[in-house]
Amino acid sequence: MPSVAYGRQLDAIFVLSMWNWFFKLGSPPHFYRIATRLEPWLMGGALVLLVIGAYGGLAMAPPDYLQGDGFRIIYVHVPSAFLSMFAYSVMAVASAIGLIWRMKLAFCVAAASAPAGAAFTFLALCTGAIWGEPIWGTWWAWDPRLTAELVLLFLFLGYMLLRQAMPETRQADRASGILAVVGVVNLPIIHYSVEWWNSIHQGPSLMKLETPSIDGDMLWPLLVMIVAYQLLFIGILFTSIRTQILLRERNTRWISDLLS
Amino acid sequence: MSIFFAVIKHDLAMAFRRWSDLAMPLVFFVIVCTLFPLALGQDKELLQAVGPGAIWVAALLATLLSLNTLFREDFDDGSLEQLALSEHPLSVLLLGKTAAHWLVAEVPLVLLAPLLALGFDIPAAGREALLLTLLIGTPTLSLLGSVGAALTAGLRRASGLLAVLILPLSVPVLIFGARSADLAARGQSIEGPLLLLGGITVLALTLTPFATAAAVRVTLD
């Protein structure tokens, strides 16, 4: 029996330290210092991995039996599509935390992730169109994946426009937070409805932008690129969060000490 | 629950005192629907193909137009504050206001759609499907629109913002509504999409009132 109790104590200690870490992380000055220290590492790591991934994808991966070398565009399309969804989820979760626990830092994260997310969504759209052009013969053939990405871009733009329209930061945070949460609930429904919309298409069944089943030499560059994009996103996020923290905490003492 | 119906009664009484505000979205809807034949010509096949989709888009835009002022007057004259300060749950009161708005602004729209469908020479099956899909779909538009209206009620220079916020969210309703109306016009059964549309409406009915209440509290802050 004692081992069970002992185990439970370990869990308690672990949970407490996690909560303490999470709570300490929640204080803006502490987060600001961590973000300042980690940022160069994130950007540097992202750059290195980007170069490795790009080289792997462009030179080392064998051409695809169906699309030849055209498939190499997935090494920039798939990571940005993945990051666009990830950014929106980060924005929605941060907004929910901000709304429920009134954590100012959570709203900083949400405000910071919107521009970065919009950039990745735009990238996913463009690279998707470029990748589709040789297959469909036009730049935009209403591929379901790209259409859902386009709606996601509208959601990002709507979030940013609402945030701009609200005069006070505190109101802007909570209002855009509600929009982000409502948006994230709608996202799967939008994806499903676009898939259904595409499935009843009477025209000749166009090849969808499916990532071809790849492995080995083709796969590792893609994973490297995704990790690189992830690091880059978090690096950009940290920079942007620091800006948001400065804007919100400009009247506090620790900011005046920091800047003088 | 009785307060829910009291709010509806109150809002309906108020709406009928100012019927001109009710007419505006309807007139807008009719005009937009007549623009399409003018733009596309009288070619029957083309109009039949475009008809259901055009009517659905016009209904969506007319809905957003009328939702723009849903909470704006109440915010300006202070009655929104009184609702927020009552002991009754704010989400129920706002659901009442949204329901009253749906009855007053949307139902006439839905009843008018089959008539306008004649202008597109849409067969009876298509017209009936239009009525059904609009009837099931517009509550979701009103509910999503009420969240947007609550978020933008306090903003002075945000006239088009509500549409920009809510249109992307109403894509599923438009897809299931317009596409199934179009399929019905071509004689296919639309059992599946109608049920999906109903599912979305039930989901919107249960979740959006809380978002609207939270949005009103933010606007009043």
Next chain:
Amino acid sequence: MAEIIHMGGYGSYVWSAFGLTFVVLLATVWLTKRSLQQTRNRLTRRLRSASATEASS
């Protein structure tokens, strides 16, 4: 070298995709860093002018 650029006929697509990605990511990073720097400068100026008026008053 030529076949790297030619890329089996898809050269223009692949390189334009990678080029666009590089430009947009670089622009995002640069804009974000610039806005941070601008905010810091604005706040430092505001702080210095505030402490200056304090000192003079």
Next chain:
Amino acid sequence: MSNASSDNLRQPTGLEWRQLALWRGDRCLQKNLNGHLQAGHAITLRGPNGCGKTTLIRTLCGLTEPEYGEVLWNGTAVRLQRAELHAQLAYAGHRAGLKDELTPRENLHFAARLSGSDDNDLAEIISALQLQGCADLPVAHLSAGQKRRVTLARVLSSGKPLWLMDEPFTHLDQAGREWLSERFNQHLRANGMLLLAAHQDTGLEAHRERVLELQGGEP
């Protein structure tokens, strides 16, 4: 019995606020405000325009979130039990809270419905505020003074113990002011609570009224 009363003592009744910090945008209006409003008492807020009187009243109502500090109703934070406070509260702010298309009577009827109070003494209040003439005209046709008095009628007939009013005496003539002061005194004698912002003399009974001077705002 005794612990029940001591329980009461320990758990303070009425509206209390601790270390409130009020901000509007980038400006801090007030810092660590403390106060306590008990049954049978009134607090009058005085201070220049823009010093935060309205923001304080709206914060105590639970409409505005304080940047820092806590508002307590009967000992528990308002944030956690908003409905309990709103069940006891009537608020009259700068905005009338009336629909222009409806008549005062319809507005007051709906307000009574909303606050769950039966509007029995409504007729008496309408006549006391000289509103009989316009009780059935759409509010849009009323003058600012009449609209103000309809708002007052709403609070007076709400049957709620706690009244929060933002400059209730504006737009009232001398007779109206005296009548309102007397009405406030009756409310306080019946163990009600009142918090109001006012520039003029409120005419409340001295031993029940406490004045809270707020500094800041336009010099």
